[in-house]
Amino acid sequence: MQVLKFGGTSVGSAKAIEQVCNILLHNKPAGRYAIVVSALGGITDKLIRCGQLAGQGQEEYKTVLQEIETRHLDTIRELFPITAQSSMISQLKRKLNALENLCDGIFQVGELSPRSLDKLMSYGELMSCVIVAAALKQKGLNAACKDSRELIITDDNFCNATVNFPATNHNIVQYFAQATESYTVLPGFVAATTEGDTTTLGRGGSDYTAAIVAAAVVANVLDIWTDVSGMMTADPRVVSQALPIAHISYVEAMELSHFGAKVIYPPTIQPVMEKRIPIWIKNTFAPNDYGTLIQDSAERSYPVTGISGIQHIALLTLEGSGMVGIPGFSKRLFEALLRERINVILITQSSSEHSITVGIHETDMLKAKISVDSEFAQEIQDKRIKPLQVEKDLSIVAVVGDNMKNHHGTSGKLFGSFGRNGINVRAIAQGSTEKNISAVINKADIKKALNLMHETFFEEPLKQVNLFVAGVGNVGSKLLEQLQQQQKYLQQELGLQIRVTGLANSRNTLLSEYGIGLHNWREQLDQGDKLDIRELVQQIKTFNLRNSVFVDNTASSEVAAIYHEFLEHGISIVTCNKIACSADYNYYKQLKDLARQYNASFLFETNVGAGLPxxxxxxxxxxxxxxxxxxxxxxxxxxxxxxxxxxxxxxxxxxxxxxxxxxxxxxxxxxxxxxxxxxxxxxxxxxxxxxxxxxxxxxxxxxxxxxxxxxxxxxxxxxxxxxxxxxxxxxxxxxxxxxxxxxxxxxxxxxxxxxxxxxxxxxxxxxxxxxxxxxxxxxxxxxxxxxxxxxxxxxxxxxxxxxxxxxxxxxxxx
The missing domain is CATH 3.30.360.10 (Dihydrodipicolinate Reductase; domain 2)
Structure with missing residues (x-):
């Protein structure tokens, strides 16, 4: 038996559902299939919005309900001939009426409880299940829809329920042993308590539903069909050079998904990993692409498989001399977080036992502060420990790979690249298996960090350098000419990709974090923004690009006066402008010291002798x-x-x-x-x-x-x-x-x-x-x-x- 899951974009329109049908018709061998579907793309968000508006007593929820109804009816009308539409619309109307009654009740009570929210959110998958099953049947496939709530049993932790696997596995095995249909379509994400109350498995839970079914029936393979061709070495929206990963181990996939990789929902992997069932991530809209195969092991020669990151992180630090040598502090800390259902993402502790630091989501930091300070109120009063310290506006970045333990210097390469680019590391965590190295950094640095990490581990020996060039007169224009002429040589012989990401003359500025074409830079600069030196500095800092170099070809004292701001941000300076180095000695010394402190270059060979060494x-x-x-x-x-x-x-x-x-x-x-x-x-x-x-x-x-x-x-x-x-x-x-x-x-x-x-x-x-x-x-x-x-x-x-x-x-x- 084979289990397939199709995500929200894969069933997001009539055309997409047609593609799902084609995949099952033409690309799959004969056999039995369990097909798990998400809600139509964007519908779950609309359902949540409906509940929020109704709970706040705002009648606008009715408008959102109408949008949901229209979306589904339009899909039916586009998918099915008129003769088949009546029964489909009738089924859908019954669910829409029940949904409307639920929203009316929430509106009357003026409160959206977790229990009501789960019930509300379930309608997205329940409606898409009916549509997809009918579409398959119309194509001549022996298909039927089965409500997952009759199979998957959970506790009553609404919005993120825990599965009762013995009861669930029994239900699934028994159902498929008796089912006669070749294609069973199941709504993902939804489940129920033993009392029959609707629960959900967390956002992304449709993947989890598919894994639960696959593990129960011991499927040959679990296919996760989405809108990308598998897992990538990094998020391609952040790292444009990201590469597809053809093969990856269960543990690597779990680590990457835990640290922000959105292709697969983290809990999905555990059930199938125990049964050694391969997971194949495929692209609905490019079914011939290989995708990513997740299995027990993946042989490769390089140490790092992928990199990932999580934003909006807060660090909690419990610190004090009263912790040293006293057992139980860590236990009490985690129990205080558990009481508030706060998930811990990262843990690190000083070897002296003087402090312990954990990373959590920013949204939980206020609850955490209150709970932990309450737990240790007596120790805080006795000044044996300090009140819980909370830092926000942070992110976690991680490198993941089974082979890291066999390669020396992985950590050194990672943190060396950070140091050279002015990225401060607030905390570090590495598992004893050496399959993950995680670092907490400032939120503003995450894009730069992920690109640096990818360059360090996947793009060697090619290194990208980003130039901001001030002054494009005689010298500056010759420099740009030389850069354009030598691009191929630099890449092939020196492993350097030098991009000009900013230009400025005495009138205009031109900035592009993706690079400026050097074949027509004059025309582009003429159309640029009016020069504002303070705004230019701020924009360059905001770009926060890796391996950044500010090149000053001017003779401007105003430009020379801002060098320190670049160096303090880890941006190197290359200049032929002699003013800074011949200014007040203290400023010259400050610039030299800042370059050392922030691991930036401050080079001015052309101050004396032009090109002579x-x-x-x-x-x-x-x-x-x-x-x-x-x-x-x-x-x-x-x-x-x-x-x-x-x-x-x-x-x-x-x-x-x-x-x-x-x-x-x-x-x-x-x-x-x-x-x-x-x-x-x-x-x-x-x-x-x-x-x-x-x-x-x-x-x-x-x-x-x-x-x-x-x-x-x-x-x-x-x-x-x-x-x-x-x-x-x-x-x-x-x-x-x-x-x-x-x-x-x-x-x-x-x-x-x-x-x-x-x-x-x-x-x-x-x-x-x-x-x-x-x-x-x-x-x-x-x-x-x-x-x-x-x-x-x-x-x-x-x-x-x-x-x-x-x-x-x-x-x-x-």
């Missing part, structure tokens, strides 16, 4: 124990370009303008020519070498006349360059006469830093520095006689973008 080289020296004695550098590609082209007969003004046109200077060239940009760079290098230094401690030997610096506008600045042309010519003549070349040099030595224009002799490494190149000389304890030199292109959108790109990859592999 200037800061990384310095970091490697310091981390390996070397001591920096001095740093001497040409750190401005734009200034090096200017002075390399400022030769005999050239106009200083024309050379500066050419550098600006080439994109080597800022839109206002004074930022480069004043030496302030170089001051920031040498300050950053000094700080990275261990110095505690502020900007105003750096000496600036400026070569630019005050009139040029203080010009009202960029146009006026260029006019002043013409006015002071002789000054610049004299600088070149003096250097040339000595056989030297002009270079703008930064120096840090013995705790002091300076910048300024210098005449460089031919034997110095700076003399041959051409074009827009930068050069840095590190003299350290290990590099005393011959300095360590880093040299190369130090300006330009392409090389700066490539440096940012490298930092993004570095942060992703952190």
């Amino acid at each position: 200037v800061i990384n080289t310095l970091n490697d020296l310091v981390r390996s124990g070397d001591k920096v004695h001095s740093i001497e550098a040409v750190l401005s590609g734009s200034l090096n370009f200017v002075f390399n082209h400022f030769v005999n007969g050239a106009s200083f003004r024309e050379v500066v303008k050419a550098a600006q046109d080439e994109g080597y200077t800022e839109p206002d060239p004074r930022i480069d020519l004043s030496g302030k940009d170089v001051m920031r760079k040498i300050l950053i290098l000094a700080r990275e070498s261990g110095a505690v230094m502020e900007m105003d401690e750096i000496t600036n030997h400026s070569f630019l006349p005050e009139a040029c610096l203080n010009a009202p506008s960029v146009a006026d600045f260029y006019k002043e360059l013409d006015v002071h042309a002789d000054h610049f010519q004299q600088l070149w003549k003096d250097a040339s006469a000595a056989g030297k070349r002009l270079k703008f040099v930064a120096r840090y030595e013995e705790g002091k830093a300076s910048v300024g224009l210098q005449s460089i002799a031919p034997d110095h490494p700076f003399y041959q520095l051409e074009g827009k190149d930068n050069i840095v000389l590190y003299k350290t304890s290990r590099y005393q006689d011959q300095p360590l030199i880093v040299k190369g292109a130090g300006a330009g959108a392409d090389v700066t973008a490539s440096g940012i790109f490298a930092d993004i990859i570095r942060s992703a592999r952190f």
Whole structure:
């Protein structure tokens, strides 16, 4: 014998019921079948709403009743020919009249009791059973409807009754031994007490009904037909990369369903597991899909079978020194919860016995608090224990797998991924069988956590990185171009899937947690929302995406001032904006400390030398124990370009303008020519070498006349360059006469830093520095006689973008 259960969506419309008939007609071998059906999709919720309105004395319940009647009558009219409709409608009307009388009684009394609610909810399954049985009979199948209340006996715990298995099994075996029909349709979810009062088996109880019948008759298989093709490695509504699970063990399925997997109702598994009856979860609307087969064991090489989560959890903690070494506290705690019928989802206890923590549903936390504090009132008064501590707005996430016990490092991978993404774990529980690891986290982090867990255990080596890019001018647009170009390489060679989930310029923002197409990002950004920096920060936090990186390609002090908010949320920072690292030392130090504290990256290689490994080289020296004695550098590609082209007969003004046109200077060239940009760079290098230094401690030997610096506008600045042309010519003549070349040099030595224009002799490494190149000389304890030199292109959108790109990859592999 075979038992099949069809859920609410599987019988939710005339078309769906036709599909059920087709499955039984064409896809099943000859034999006897017990077919358990749910109410038409959404009807149970309407019935509950009816009862609530009637119990509150609101006549609106009549409107809902009319909607229920119309839904069923429409289904009959669509399914059956006119000649067959009369008897069907007559049967249905009798049930609808009884339902209406029940609601009228609830309305008159002004109270919806659990007993009345069970009676009310039963009508959904009772009516769908009649319709499905008639539809099968119309297709030529020998089918009949049997009321489950005559078979399944329970106690009187209304709305979640406990089954009396000896009486129930006897009834089922006896009925099917005498039944002559090949197809018996039973309403799921409903049962009755020995006195004949209607009870229900809990929401999702239709699965349970099918399992009870299957176990009683020792069926060959239990089919659960639903609207998805089996169990998935995660909830696909939360984790878009979720994969189907073809085979899974009873224990794994039970664990996943307990922790929130909605495909199968948790109590369903126990009855059939004892009889070793396979459960096959299939898709009514894609019957050829394999689905998921649940059986005694499922062989696989990987440790984790699936992940799941439960929201709206509260943690209860009973704590106090009076608990240590005293037996009975745990027993009394659980008895206090039992009295209020509160289900415990998770348990963890400190090894010192100083505290015990349990997880329950948030809806029960007030009852729990009152009951437990009452139970321990004397101990609380004597200050031997504290009043029950309650924390809410939490969730539980769990990884499940029979093979976890055979694989080392599963817990380490799980909690390591959480730590790197700023997810705080409030409590941990792991069974002695090592088939489940559960963690309590903040409710706001559940989506990020589930995606991280899935990435960690099912998508390796592919790791998704989510970028929010501020600044899409020269550098930013080049970065996006490089990201688009390298997508395939990153996935195939580095296992990285880098998605741009946010863009911002000085006017607009564009955000999409599912990623922004890079082929037309300009058009999308033009249609984006008006920029509000505070709103942007909040939206990025709300997205709460795993492996998030904020990329700052601006020169904005306003953007630099919000870095700490991202780091505090576990969002990494990659920036070419020098303002944050050259600001007040305390802010620089705060950002570095926050990055360590929240396991986020704070990378700013392009602050100095564009794409050159200037800061990384310095970091490697310091981390390996070397001591920096001095740093001497040409750190401005734009200034090096200017002075390399400022030769005999050239106009200083024309050379500066050419550098600006080439994109080597800022839109206002004074930022480069004043030496302030170089001051920031040498300050950053000094700080990275261990110095505690502020900007105003750096000496600036400026070569630019005050009139040029203080010009009202960029146009006026260029006019002043013409006015002071002789000054610049004299600088070149003096250097040339000595056989030297002009270079703008930064120096840090013995705790002091300076910048300024210098005449460089031919034997110095700076003399041959051409074009827009930068050069840095590190003299350290290990590099005393011959300095360590880093040299190369130090300006330009392409090389700066490539440096940012490298930092993004570095942060992703952190």
